Amino acid sequence: MGTALNALKMLEYFSSSQPEIGLSHIARLAGLNKATALRHLRALEEFGLIEQNPQTKSYAIGPAALRLAALREIAKPGLDGARQKMQAAMHEVGESLHLTLLEKDTLQTALVVETTQHSVRVSLDPSEIIPVNATASGLCMLSFGPAFLLERLESDTLTRFTDATMTDPKIIRDRVAQIGQAGWANSNGSFEDGVFGYAAPIFGIDQIAIGTIAIAVPEIRATSARQPLILTSLHTLSKELTANFGGQTPETFPTEFHP
Amino acid sequence: MGTALNALKMLEYFSSSQPEIGLSHIARLAGLNKATALRHLRALEEFGLIEQNPQTKSYAIGPAALRLAALREIAKPGLDGARQKMQAAMHEVGESLHLTLLEKDTLQTALVVETTQHSVRVSLDPSEIIPVNATASGLCMLSFGPAFLLERLESDTLTRFTDATMTDPKIIRDRVAQIGQAGWANSNGSFEDGVFGYAAPIFGIDQIAIGTIAIAVPEIRATSARQPLILTSLHTLSKELTANFGGQTPETFPTEFHP
DNA sequence: CGTTAGTGGTTCATTAAATGAACCGCGTTA
DNA sequence: TAACGCGGTTCATTTAATGAACCACTAACG
Structure with missing residues (x-):
């Protein structure tokens, strides 16, 4: 058939x-x-x-x-398609989402979809450059993105944003290895106090991440009970956005995310 | 079926x-x-x-x-595919071919395939910018390319290369209209004495020419007997290269070229 | 020099899948 | 209310997809 x-x-x-x-x-x-x-x-x-x-x-x-x-680009100029998918997920999870893309050699916010369901929510400055050591997106990109990001870790100056920020390259590398196994990254207040972030990669054609999709949750709502919902949403978004940008998820990538 | x-x-x-x-x-x-x-x-x-x-x-x-x-871009990086098709045509016709592409707002030589069959042949400097008023490619581009090329005709200074070069915008516009009907352009020694050029458009996705394919023939071999062969080769090249670059030939475009 | 194993491509009886008229349920318009 | 168009479904009929066996050719090998 x-x-x-x-x-x-x-x-x-x-x-x-x-x-x-x-x-x-x-x-x-x-x-x-x-x-x-x-x-x-x-x-x-x-x-x-x-x-x-x-x-x-x-x-x-x-x-x-x-x-x-x-023709595809005319019908759906990339980010538009992404926005729709993110909005759908936002309604499901009820939290803000942000899409970051690797532009040349820095990780930049490309799209933010803010939740309308809660008055306490995470807002993000779209013009900010994302630090690789302090955010879920950054760590995710280190795990699944091009190798040069990891390689220049030692030579970069890693800013400490909060007490939870990792600045030791060795520790970061360990974490990156874990994330490579799990398929998703999280950051618990390492960029901004009270903000929990969950991120998953968006892959390009060569199965190397071209960006990430992240869900930002205020600490008060970041209960372990809500994790499964967040992680499944994150996983489907990762696959959908990879497809949206014409990429390909590696076969070794987990079929679901576990806490 | x-x-x-x-x-x-x-x-x-x-x-x-x-x-x-x-x-x-x-x-x-x-x-x-x-x-x-x-x-x-x-x-x-x-x-x-x-x-x-x-x-x-x-x-x-x-x-x-x-x-x-x-994937296509990895397998066949645009110009490579074009070169193959041009080489095949070169063997058929036995003359030199050149592919010009519109880069920003100037017409530039992107690829030259020179014939090996004759010692008298037309060579072209690949770095040259193609004058729209003096070459078959240029006239072809005026006919099928973006409108701004024609619009700036009056404000441009049109160089006279030989006695046959057209420099009067009015005459050029008449010629361009003819070419629009025929589908192909020719230039008989208007750029360089003794060189006959035949050119046809390569269309982009929006059915506007993104470049041209041209066959350059020394005057001694530019007999009317050889025109049919040249024109049919030119026509198939126009269609094949349009496809090669992912473009679309307009439905109103002639299905064959007549002398 | 003949054998073998691989290639790209073809043939045609058998079979399985594509087809389309009629149909449903729904929202718009008259 | 009735008529129309929409997206989508159903199922008997027909048409087109299938695959084993085959051909011609090339390269490697003893």
Whole structure:
């Protein structure tokens, strides 16, 4: 059931490490008969989503992908799609959310969705640069983002914001390793007193984080009873936003978040 | 014949002017039964190439397009694909080709493929900025490119390169209108004596030219007998390169070029 | 030099999946 | 109230997808 879908699923086997695949190979990968694999490829090729190298006879993603991506950007300019998903989650959890993206080499707030359900809520300055050592987003980015962030940890001056702020690179690295296992990060008042943060990565095409999605909870509401709700919301957001920005979640990433 | 292809063809109906389409509407556009249209949309949606707006229930291009485009860029970085197509055409026609792209507001040579078949051939300096009034590429760009190029024609100083160079904006505008009808432009020694140029547009997603592909022929070989070959090559290149860069050829564009 | 194992691609009887007319429930408009 | 259009569903009918066996070709190997 779903011929079209089966055809499309063949596209999943192309990756940055394997941008060109031969007929027999992709048939084996997809568990399809060569004949059907070929017919699917031909259909995709006619549409332009697949292209055959006339020399090697092997197949690669075609130019139609570019056209569709351009259309996508017109229909949903990235952040708009993210905002909608964040707003939906905000209604579920009843807390403020913020989306941070890695711009060049700093982590910046791209979008803030504030809850309307509580008068006591966490507000965040959208122009602030996010310190990697003091926020859940920052720690998350150290775990799942590009390696240079971790590497320059020692050479950076790590500001102490509160008593809970970590400034020792060794301790931070330990924490980062834990987060890499769990899939999510938290910060309990290490940036601002009374603010608990929960963050999860948003992955790019190469399965390296391009940003994070975070839920900020005032300490009074940060009870262990509310954690499961927050963590499941965080997990679905991580996956949805990764998809929204055209990224790919690594297979090793946890399928759910545990406290 | 080709369920997958029929499903994919539904994507063709999304455009910048119509980025969201409802079920009944798209079924009508594609000439499909609502039931089959829905099943196709569901398949595309599961893959992520289509997304349904939960409020309006209408459909739009999904985030998977971004992922595929990113993969495409890794596999075939734009110009590489263009070079291959140009080389194939070069072998067919036996003349030098050059690809020019509109960078910001100037027309620049992006790629040159020189023929190896003749010792007398046209060479082009890749760093040169292409004058719009003197080259086939320039005239082509005036016809099919963004409007501002034509609008600033009067305010620009138009250099006279040879006796055949057009410098009167009025005459140029007439010529541009002709080219708009024909689909291709030529320049007979208006940039350099003894060089005949033939050019056709490369369109972007919005059906406005983002560049041109040109064939440069030494006057001695620019016989009327060779024109048909050159023009058909030019036409297929125009379409192929438009596709290569993820663009879309307007429906009003000629299906073949006539001398 | 023949054998083997791999490739990309084709054929055609069999089978499974795509199809579409009619239908439902719902919200708008007349 | 009635008529229309919408998104979505159902199920008998038909059409198109499927896959085992096959061909032609290339590369490696003894």
